[in-house]
Amino acid sequence: MKKKSLLAGSLAFFLAGAPLVSAHDELSDEGDGKWQDVEGYGQVNPITVIEGGKNVENLKEVAAVPWAGLDGVNNRTADVYAHKGFAYVATKAQNSTGVRVFDMKDPSSPVEVSAFADDRPGTWQEKVVVKSVSTPYFKGDLAAVSVQQWSRNTVGGGTVLYDVSDPLSPKKLGFWELPESVTGTHELYLTTQGNRTLLLTANSNANYYSQGEVQDFVILDVTDPAKPTPVFEWDPSELESTYSGAYFKDRDGVNRRAFAHSVMTDVTGNYAYVSFWDMGTLIFDISSPENAELIGRTSFERNVQGAAHSVALAKGGTVLIENREVFNPDPSDPGFERGWGYVRMYDIKDKSNPVLIGDYRSFNSATQIKAGERAAGRYTVHDPKVVGNTLYLSHYSDGVRMVDITDPSKPVEIGSYVPKNADIWGVFIDRNYILASDMQSGLKVVQKNNGGTAE
Template sequence: MNKKFWKNTALAGIMTFSVTGTTVYAHDELGGSGEKGENLAGVELSVPLLEGSKNLGNLKEVASIPLKEIQTGVKNSTADVYAYKGYAYLGTHSANGGAGGVRVFDMKDPSNPVEVSSFASIKGTWQEKVIVKSVNTPDFKGDLAVVSVQQLDRFNHDTKGGFVLYDVTNPENPKKLGFWESPSPARGTHELYLTVQGNNIYVLTADCYADYYSHGKNMDVSFVDVSNPTNPETIYEFDPREYIPEVNDANYDGYNWTDEEGVKRTAFAHSVKTDDNGTTAYLSYWDLGTIILDISDAKNPVYLGRTDFNNTVQGAAHSMDLARGGTVLVETREVFGPVREGFESAYGYTMIYDIKDKTNPKLLSTFKTDFTEKIPGGATVHDPKVHGNTLYLSHYSGGVRAVDISNPSSPVETGAYIPSKSNIWGVFVDRNYVLASDMGQGLKVLQKNGSTNQSQQSSYSMIE
C-alpha cells in the first residue's frame, strides 16, 4: 500500500467540540455549513411547478413511489439515486435509525416503477451512495454494486463504516461479495465512485474527516482495488499536503485550513469521481475546490491542478460532473449558511470551469437559481448530472432544475420541477426520463416531453 501521509508528530488543532449521538449528519459536521437533510421535508409549496423549453422539453411527473417498509413501522428516507440496465437504485438516509439499505426498482414501465428488492441494510448505519457497473476480471464477471456505509454514531464500536460490494447481475436477487472497513475513526464512507481500468476495478472513497479525527494517520480519500470484490485492498491514500503547495502542516490540520491569502477556511474530502475511462480523478475537497489527479497509475497518482475561489466566496466544493467530453467541469457548492462574516452573502450555487488544461482550470460562469428569497433554507444547490448539453441540478426544497450549457459561458435555465414538500437529494438521467430521489416521498420519475412552454430564467454571471 502506498501511504504518503504518516506523520512524525501529531497534528495541531485537536477537536474540542466533538459531535456525538445520532442527530447530526451534516456534510460539514464539525461546525460549518451543515446539510439539512430531513429538516427540509416539511416545506410546503403552493403548487407543483412543471415547466421547460429548448433542448429539455417539458418535464412531466409520471410516477411518485414511496419506499416500502423493510422494517415494520419504520419509514426510511431516500438519499442518492442511480440507474443501470433498466433498474433504479436508491440509497437511503439516516431517518428513523437508518438501516434502509439500497432499494431496487424495476423501471421497465417508467410510469409504474416496482420495488423488487433491497440490499445492504446494516444496523446502525445509513447507505447514501450506490454505483453499479459491469466488470470482467479473473475473479468476478457481472454487474457490481458498491454502496457507501456510514455509522450513525462513530463512537458505537458495534458498527463499522466503509463500503459494501454486491453482485447485482440479477438485481432482483443481490448477493453480498465483500466489505471494506474504513480504517479511520470517522463515520465511514460518505460518497464513493466505482471506476474500471481494464481488468483493474477501483473504488475511490471520500471518508469525511478521516484525516482530522485520526490526526493524520488516515486520509479522507482512499483508492481501493476491488478487482476481487471478496477481498478489497487499499492501494493508496491521498494527502493534500504532499501535492498542493498551498497546504502544509503549518496551515492545515485535516479540516481547518488557512489559505495563501490568510483567509480561514474548511477543507475535507466530500465526494470523488472519475472520467469515463477512469484515468482522471476529481476530488471535491470543500474549500480546496475540486482537486484533479491523473490516476493512470492508480498506485501513483499525479497531481494536475485544482479549482480555486475568490477570497469572498465560500468554497464548499460538494460534488461535480463533466461536460463537453471532459473539457468542462461543473462544480456544485453546498452552502446553507448564506451569511458569513468576510464572505459574500449567498446560498451555494454552481460554478462552471474550462479544464482543457487541467493544470489551470479557468472559471467560465456561475449559475444561480431564484430560490434565495422564495425558499430560504433549501436554496443551496446539491448534486449535478450532465446529459448532453443539459445540466440537471438537485436543490432540496428547490426541486430539480435543468440548465442549457451548450454555451458553458452562458448557462440558461430551461426547466424546473418542484413537487409539494419537495426535498430532492439526488438526480439521475436514464434514457428518456429523469429520476429524482425525494427524501420524504421516495422515487420521482420525470418524463421528457416535447412541448415548448416558456420557462423562468435564473440569473447567471459571465466571467470575462
C-alpha cells in the same frame, strides 16, 4: 501507497477552529445533525410545478413512489442511480435500510423488487454506484455502497460491494472497513482500467478522526471484489502546508475547512476529480493508480464560501461543473458573499490550470439583499448530472433544475421540476426519464422528450 500523519497539536487546532458542521451531510458524532430542521419547511412548495423549454419540453411526472417503509420502518431517501432498467435508491435510516431496488420496466409504475446493504444496524447508506465489469475474478454488474455510522465509535463504516447481476437477488461480495473512529465512506465511484476495477472513496474527515491512520481520499483495487485492497492514499498537507486538524489557511489568510466529500472519474478512468470542500476540486492523474498524482485544482476568491461538494464533466471532459453546497446564505464572515450554494463552470482543457468561465444560480439561490427576506427552505445546489448540452441539478427545495450549457460560459435555465414540498437529494437521467430522490416523499419519475443516460 502514500500516507502521512497529522501534525502534532492538530486536535487543539481543531477545537479552536470553526464548527465541523458545514454541509447537509457533514459527518459528526451525532450523525444526523440538524440540517433537516428548517422552520416553516413544510410550506415551501404547496403544489408541484413543472416547467420545460429547449431540450426538456413536455415534461410530465409519471410516477411518485412513496416510501412504505422497509420491515415496517420508514426512512429518508438518499442518492439514486440507474442501471440496465433498474433504479437503485440509497436510504438514510438509523437502523440501516440499505439500497432499495426498483424494476423500471414500466417507468410509470416502478416496482420494488429487492433491498441490499441493509445488514449493518447503526449505519446508513448514502451513495450507490453500479457498473458492468469484467475481470479475472468477477464478471457482471458490481454495486458499491457507502456505509456510514450513525454515531461514531459504535460500528465500522466503509464501503460494501455487491453482485447485482440479478437485481432481484443481490449477493454480498466484500467489505472495506474503516476504523471505528472514522464515520465511514461518504461518497464513492467505480471505474475500470482494462480488466482492472478501481473503487475511489471519499471518507470525510478520516484524516482528522483517525489521526492520519487513514486518509480522506483512498483508491482501492477491487478487481477481486471479495478482497478490496487500498493502493493509494492522499494527505492534504501535501498541497496545503498549513493544513492541520481539518483546517488550512488560504492565500488570503482565511481559515478554511477541508475534507473529501465526493469523487468521480472521467470516462477513460485515467483522471479523478475529488471534491475537497474549501480546498476546491482536486484533479488527479490516476492512470497509474499506485502512483496517482495531483495535477490541478480549483480555488476560491476571498468572497466565495468554498464548499466544493460534487462535480460533473461536459464537452468531452473539457468542462468541469463544480457544485458548491452552501447552507449558510447569510455568512457571519462579512468578507463572504451572501446567497445559497451555486454552480461554477471551469475550462479544464489544461487540467493543470482550471479557468473559471461562468456560473449558474437558480433564482432562489442568488444573493438577496435584506436579512430575513428568504422564504422557508434550503435552496443550495446539491448534485449535478449531464446529458449532451443539458445539465440536471438536484436542488433541495428548488427541486430539479435543468440548464442549457451549449455555451458553458453562459448557462441558461430551461426547465424545472419542483414537487410538492420538494426536498430533492439526488437526480439521475435514465433513457427518456429523470429520476429524482425526494428525502421526504420517495422516488420521483419525470418523462422528458429526449433520451440519454447520465452518470
